[in-house]
Amino acid sequence: MEVAPSPKVGGILDLTISKQRCRAMRRRILDISQTVSALHIAPAFSCMEILDTIYFGLMRRDSSGKSSDTFILSKGHGAMAQYVVLEQLGILSKSDLDGYCHPHGRLGAHPDYGLPGIEASTGSLGHGLPMALGVCLANAESRLASSTYVVLSDGEMMEGSNWEAVMAAINLKIVDLTIFVDSNGFISATPISSRHPNLLPLERKFEAFGWDVRSVDGHDQQVLFNAAQSKSPDRPLAIIATTTKGKGVSFMENQGIWHYRSPSHDEYRQAIAELEANA
Amino acid sequence: MRDTFAQAFYEEAQVNPKLFMIVADISPASKIANFKQEFPTRFIDVGVAEQTLIGLSAGLALRGYKPFAYTIANFAIYRPFEQVRDDVCYQNLPVTVVGMGAGVTYSPLGATHHTLEDVAVMSAIPNMSVLAPCDPPELKDAMRAVMRHDGPMYLRLGKAGEPTLTADAPDPFVFGKVRQVKAGRDVCILSYGPIMSMAVDIGAKLEAEQKRSTALYSVHTLKPMDREGIAAILQRYPVVLVIEEHVEQGGLGSQVKQIAWDTHARCRLNTFSLKNSFLHVYGSHDDVRRAHGLSIDQIYPAIAKA
Numbered sequence: 001m002e003v004a005p006s007p008k009v010g011g012i013l014d015l016t017i018s019k020q021r022c023r024a025m026r027r028r029i030l031d032i033s034q035t036v037s038a039l040h041i042a043p044a045f046s047c048m049e050i051l052d053t054i055y056f057g058l059m060r061r062d063s064s065g066k067s068s069d070t071f072i073l074s075k076g077h078g079a080m081a082q083y084v085v086l087e088q089l090g091i092l093s094k095s096d097l098d099g100y101c102h103p104h105g106r107l108g109a110h111p112d113y114g115l116p117g118i119e120a121s122t123g124s125l126g127h128g129l130p131m132a133l134g135v136c137l138a139n140a141e142s143r144l145a146s147s148t149y150v151v152l153s154d155g156e157m158m159e160g161s162n163w164e165a166v167m168a169a170i171n172l173k174i175v176d177l178t179i180f181v182d183s184n185g186f187i188s189a190t191p192i193s194s195r196h197p198n199l200l201p202l203e204r205k206f207e208a209f210g211w212d213v214r215s216v217d218g219h220d221q222q223v224l225f226n227a228a229q230s231k232s233p234d235r236p237l238a239i240i241a242t243t244t245k246g247k248g249v250s251f252m253e254n255q256g257i258w259h260y261r262s263p264s265h266d267e268y269r270q271a272i273a274e275l276e277a278n279a
Numbered sequence: 280m281r282d283t284f285a286q287a288f289y290e291e292a293q294v295n296p297k298l299f300m301i302v303a304d305i306s307p308a309s310k311i312a313n314f315k316q317e318f319p320t321r322f323i324d325v326g327v328a329e330q331t332l333i334g335l336s337a338g339l340a341l342r343g344y345k346p347f348a349y350t351i352a353n354f355a356i357y358r359p360f361e362q363v364r365d366d367v368c369y370q371n372l373p374v375t376v377v378g379m380g381a382g383v384t385y386s387p388l389g390a391t392h393h394t395l396e397d398v399a400v401m402s403a404i405p406n407m408s409v410l411a412p413c414d415p416p417e418l419k420d421a422m423r424a425v426m427r428h429d430g431p432m433y434l435r436l437g438k439a440g441e442p443t444l445t446a447d448a449p450d451p452f453v454f455g456k457v458r459q460v461k462a463g464r465d466v467c468i469l470s471y472g473p474i475m476s477m478a479v480d481i482g483a484k485l486e487a488e489q490k491r492s493t494a495l496y497s498v499h500t501l502k503p504m505d506r507e508g509i510a511a512i513l514q515r516y517p518v519v520l521v522i523e524e525h526v527e528q529g530g531l532g533s534q535v536k537q538i539a540w541d542t543h544a545r546c547r548l549n550t551f552s553l554k555n556s557f558l559h560v561y562g563s564h565d566d567v568r569r570a571h572g573l574s575i576d577q578i579y580p581a582i583a584k585a
Contacts, residue, residue, distance in 0.1 A: 113341075113370045120341060121370050124361060130331045131366055134338020134346075141299075141320055142342070161330035161362070168331045172323065 074128020126159025189256025352378025399529020
C-alpha cells in the first residue's frame with residue numbers, strides 16, 4: 001500500500017497528496033473486502049474525502065502525532081474509512097486492518113471505544129452528536145483549546161436524538177463543534193429523495209436552530225477544508241457535504257446493493273483498474 | 280431522599296471538581312440549587328431531551344468527568360435506554376443515572392411515570408451496577424460508594440419523606456453486600472428501597488402478635504448481587520420473605536429464588552412484588568401499592584401462616 005506523508009499540524013492541506021491518499025485508502029478497503037464476506041464499502045467511500053480532510057487538514061497534531069482535537073464517526077458503519085485513515089497515521093497497524101472482522105483481530109464493523117484512535121463507540125445511529133456535546137462541554141470546563149469534529153450520515157439525521165442535540169448545542173452555547181453530514185442520498189439501499197423527501201433540505205433546518213451552515217461538494221477536499229476554516233467563531237458549524245455513495249468505483253456508485261457487500265474477485269479487479277485509471 | 284442526595288452531591292462537589300450534574304427539565308431543588316449557583320458550568324439542563332441527557336453525560340465521562348444524569352426514574356432510563364446501554368455501559372463510563380421517584384412513587388401520575396421493571400432492565404445490561412438504598416442515611420453512605428465507583432451506575436431513589444430505618448442497623452453499608460438492619464432468629468425479610476419501611480412494620484407485627492423474632496436486611500445493591508450473603512441467609516433462617524416495589528421478573532424475588540435453587544436451600548421462601556401489570560389505579564403511594572398486593576393487611580396474613 002502506498003503511504004502518503006501526513007502533515008504534523010492542522011491547517012495544511014496538500015491537495016495532490018490528499019487525492020493520492022484517498023485513492024490509496026479506497027484501494028486498501030477493496031483489498032480488505034477480499035478477506036471478508038461483507039463490509040460497508042459504499043458508505044465508507046462516500047465519506048473518504050471528508051475524513052481525509054478532517055484528519056489530515058483540520059485536526060491539530062503534536063510532534064508525536066497525538067491530537068488535542070476530537071473526532072467521532074457517528075455514522076459508525078463508515079468505520080472502514082476511519083480505519084484506513086488511522087492506518088495512514090500509524091495509529092492502527094497493518095495487522096490490525098488485516099485482522100478486520102476476523103476472530104483473531106480487534107477491529108469490527110463499527111468503531112469500538114478504547115481501540116487506538118477510536119474516541120467513541122458508535123454503530124447505532126444518532127449517538128455521536130449528543131456525546132460530542134458532552135466532549136465540548138468537558139473541553140470548555142478543562143479550558144482546553146480543542147475542536148470537535150463529527151461525521152454523520154444524511155439518513156442518520158432522521159434520528160430524533162440528533163435534533164435534540166442540534167437544538168441543545170445552541171441552547172448550551174457550544175461553539176467549537178463542526179459536523180459534516182455525509183449526504184450520499186441513501187438510507188441503506190433506499191434513496192432519501194423519493195421515500196423520505198421531507199428530510200431535505202437539511203440546511204434550512206440547521207439554520208432554523210441557529211447553526212452556521214455550509215453546503216459543499218463532499219468529494220472536494222479543498223472545498224471541505226475551506227468550509228471548515230470559514231466557521232463562525234460563535235456558533236457550531238454544520239457542513240452539508242453532498243457525496244456519492246460508493247464514490248470512486250463506477251458500478252458501486254448510487255447502487256444500493258453496495259451498502260453492505262464485498263465485491264467478487266472479478267468485481268474487485270475491475271474496481272482496482274478503475275481507481276488506477278483515474279490516478 | 281431527594282434532599283439527602285442533593286446534600287451528599289453538594290458536599291462532594293466542594294472537593295471533587297470532576298462532578299457534573301446533568302438534568303432534563305428538573306428544577307434544581309435544595310442543595311442542587313446551591314451547586315448550580317456555585318458551579319454554574321457544571322450544572323447543565325438539557326431540557327426535555329433525555330437522549331441528550333445520557334449521551335451528553337457519556338461525552339463528559341469520555342473526557343474524564345463524573346456526571347450524574349438526574350431526572351424522574353422512568354425518563355432517566357426508558358426513553359434513552361439505548362444511550363444508557365451503548366453510550367454509558369458499552370463504553371463502561373462512570374456515569375451515574377439517578378432515577379428519582381422510582382417504583383410507583385408517582386402514584387397518581389399513572390404507569391407512564393412508574394418504573395415497575397427498572398431494576399430488571401438496568402441489571403440486565405453488562406457493566407451496569409444498581410443501587411437502591413432504603414432510607415436517607417443509607418443513601419448518604421451509598422453516595423460515598425457511588426463517588427468511588429468507576430463505572431456505570433443506576434441509583435434508584437424514592438422521593439421525599441422516607442423515614443429513617445437504619446439508625447440502629449447492626450451492619451454498616453458496604454457496596455455489594457446485604458446489610459442487616461435488624462437482627463432476628465425466626466423470620467428474615469429482604470427488601471430494598473423505600474418499601475423497606477413496610478418490611479419494618481411487618482417485622483414488628485410478627486414480633487408483637489406472634490412472638491416470632493424477625494430479622495431485616497437491606498439488599499441495597501441489586502447488582503452486583505451478593506449471592507453469598509443471600510445464600511447464607513437462606514441457610515440461616517427457616518422463613519425468608521422478599522418484599523419489593525418492583526415486578527418479580529428480574530427483581531429481587533426471582534433472584535433470591537434462583538440462589539435458593541442453586542444452593543439447595545430448605546427454608547420457606549415467599550416473595551411479594553408488584554404485579555406485572557399496568558394498573559389503571561390512582562391515589563396515594565400506599566393506594567397503588569395496595570392495588571398491587573403490597574400492603575401490611577395483604578402481606579401479613581400470607582406470612583403469619585408461613
